[in-house]
Amino acid sequence: MKKKLMGKRLMAAGLSVGLVAGMLCGCGAKSTGGNEQAKSEEVSDALKFDSVSDVKFPLAEKVELTCFVYATTTGGGTYQDNYVTDWIEEKTNVHLNFVYDVDGDDAKTKLNLIMTDPDTIPDMFLATNWTKSELQSYGQQGLLIPLDDYLKDCPNWNRLNEESPLRKGDLVMSDGKIYTYGDDNECFHTHFQNRMYIYKPWVEKLNDGKIPQTTDEMYEFLKKVKTEDPNGNGKADEIPMTGMIGGWATDPTVWMVNSFVECNNPLSNTNPTVAAGLVVNDGKIEYSVMKDEYKEAFRFMSKLYKEGLLDNQTFTQDNNQFQATLSNEDHLVAMYSAGGPQNDEFWKNQDGEWQDWEVMEPVEGPGGVRFAARNADNYFGSCIGSVSVNCKYPEIAVALMDFMASEEASLVQANGPEGIGWDYTTEGSSLSGGTPTYKTYDIPDDFDWVGAGFKDYTGKKVTYVSDAMIRCSTSKFRGDMQVEDPSHDGEYFLQAAAEKYSKFDPGEDTLVPNLVFEGQDAQTISELTLTIGDYVNQATVQFITGDMDVDKDWETYISKLESMGVDNYVSLYQKYYDKYMENIEK
Structure with missing residues (x-):
């Protein structure tokens, strides 16, 4: 009944929402006069503002802002013909005129052409997929406006920076300027996504219900799994620990290394890791993969591999083989690494075999080290929210971006109309275990998926794609979402897992930012990241499998890294980290 009712309400919303007509006050570059003509046009007194804080929505007069967005529109629909765009116009009296919103190579080519002709540059950019170096280059060429002074008066911007201490630093370029508003889509459980799962029935059977807390205890438990036939089939087919390379945090080496030294260097990861293997120690950049503690981690993992306690298929199997091993009719696995439970029922929020597994805390190594691998959030995103030098109303453009970062606008961008895609509520439990402030609804059965959202009966897209959103989705905001059934909610389970791991957080000040x-220097870093990173990952596997000997080949490994330019690699990171710290402390 609820889904049918939502479908009817969405249709009604589609009927009531249309493009707002009227006279549009242009503020972008004109094809006949270009940049100079746009700047010379008279600005209405009603639209003159001394600061962003003076801008009050809805505006007294309608304003048109030309806007470029480079983000997927998979499944049909456009940003122009979109409920969110209409809603923004209704709330602000700003009409967004999207000059281009196609993804892929065509959009990249179009964007490059736009930036070579100042007369064609739009007022603002919602998403561009520029790198930080590209963004800074356009800013230094005078094509983009530094936003520093404007952002000081933005309430949502300041609030987000308070809630997310690393946010502002991710958006300040090395020249000390800010050229993009940025995104805020924190996911608490991915801060600690490198997790290990342990099979509880075997813990009860072999270990009196005691989950290992140290590397020695884990080693003894794994030996019992190997030798005591816990699945009772009379075969020595048990696999004490397994994983795979290429899945979501399924590489077990990351989890194990952090019992010896802080290091987040996945051999492969669907979520690329910034500065893999590098950490900050009292302001100094260090490469963990060259430390003696890393050598000891190799020694431990090699021991597990040689004794058959670490699956010899870990570094070669694909996802199908991994899943087949985990779902074998005769249960085979005691421990596996992954971001989330490897079970279909878990993702469907249903009862299932996943309930026999427990998230295992990091174990303490022989030196007393016990870290959870830590991942940083990306606030730069797809280069979200820039204003061009052509814009005659920069205060309005920046105020608009700050409006989009409000809680209500964030919910509308992600879920569509209030009452259909989401509602405010204080009932039940939130994701973080407290009182919720809002809830979201499943997509109605009678509507088609369109990228990250759905479309109404007219075919109009109802939400924005995440790559083009300006959000306030901090860990706190996300944690305030209602969870209908905590015992059968995957997000709630992962949140709780991350909270368990957060006790072993090495600290945000140890993370190397983007x-x-x-x-x-950018070219050098790009090249060395590939060559050095590939060699480290290759050597890691070889040390574990025994193709390289930990004692005999360690110095050769270090010498190889030095010959590849690792000292220059680390010193460049140090140089720009020092700049980063200077800029955020200003």
Whole structure:
């Protein structure tokens, strides 16, 4: 009944929402006069503002802002013909005129052409997929407006920076300027996504219900799995620990290394890791994969591999083989690494075999080290929210972006109309275990998926795609979402898992941020990241499998890294990290 009612309400909303007509006050570059003509046009007194804080929505007069967005529109629909665009116009009296909103190579080519001709540059950019170096280059060429002074008066911007301490630093370029508003889509459980799962029935059977807390205890438990036939089929077919390379946090080496030294260097990961293997120690950049503690991690993992306690298929199997091993009729696996439970019923929020598994805390190594691998959030995103030098109303453009970062606008961008895609509520439990402030609804059965959202009966897209959203989705905001049934909610389960791991957080100050490298340094970092990173990952597997000997080949490994330019690699990171710290402390 609820889905049918929502479908009817969405249709009604589609009937009531249309493009607002009227006179549009242009503020973008004109094809006949270009940039100079746009700037010379008279600005109405009603639209003159001394600061962003003076801008009050809805505006007294309608304003048109030309806008470029480079983001997927998979499944049909456009940003122009979209409920969110109409809703923004209704609330602000700003009409967004999207000059281009197609993804792929065509959009990249179009954007490059736009930026070579100042007369064609739109007022603002919602998403461009520029790198930080590209963004800074356009800013230094005078094609984009530095937003620093404007953002000081933005209430949502300041609130987000308070709730997300690393946010502002991710958006300040190496020249000390800010050229993009940025996104805020924190996901608490991905902060600690490298998790290990342990099979509880075997813990009860072999270990008196005690989950291992140290590397020694884990080793002894894995030996019992190997030798005591816990599945009772009379075969020595048990696999004490397994994983795979290429899945979501399914690489077990990351989890194990952090019992010896802080290091987030996945051999492969669907979520690319910034500065893989690098950490900050008292302001100094260090490469963990060259430390003696990393050598000891190799020694431990090699021991597990040689004794058959770490699955010898870990570094070669694909996802199908991984899943087949985990779902074998005769249960085979005691421990596996992954971001989430590897079970269909879990993702469907149904009862299932996943309930026999427990998220295992990091174990303490022989040196007393016990870290959870930590991942940083990306606030830069697809380069969200920039204003061009052509814009005659920069205060309005920046105020619009700050409006989009409000809680209500964030919910509308992601879920569509209130009452259909989402509602405010204080009933039940929230994701973080407290009192919720809002709830979202499943997509109605009678509507088609369109990218990240759905469309109404007219075919109009109802939400924006995440790549083009300006959100306030901090960990706190996301945690305030209602969870209907915590015992059968995957997001709630992962949140609780991350909270368990957060006790072993090495600290945000140890994370190397996504730095902005300039000129030849950017090229050098790009090249060394590939060559050095590939060699480290290759050597890691070889040390574990025994193709390289931990004692005999360690110095050769270090010498190889030095010959590849690792000292220059680390020193460049240090140079730009120092710049980063100077900029955020200003």
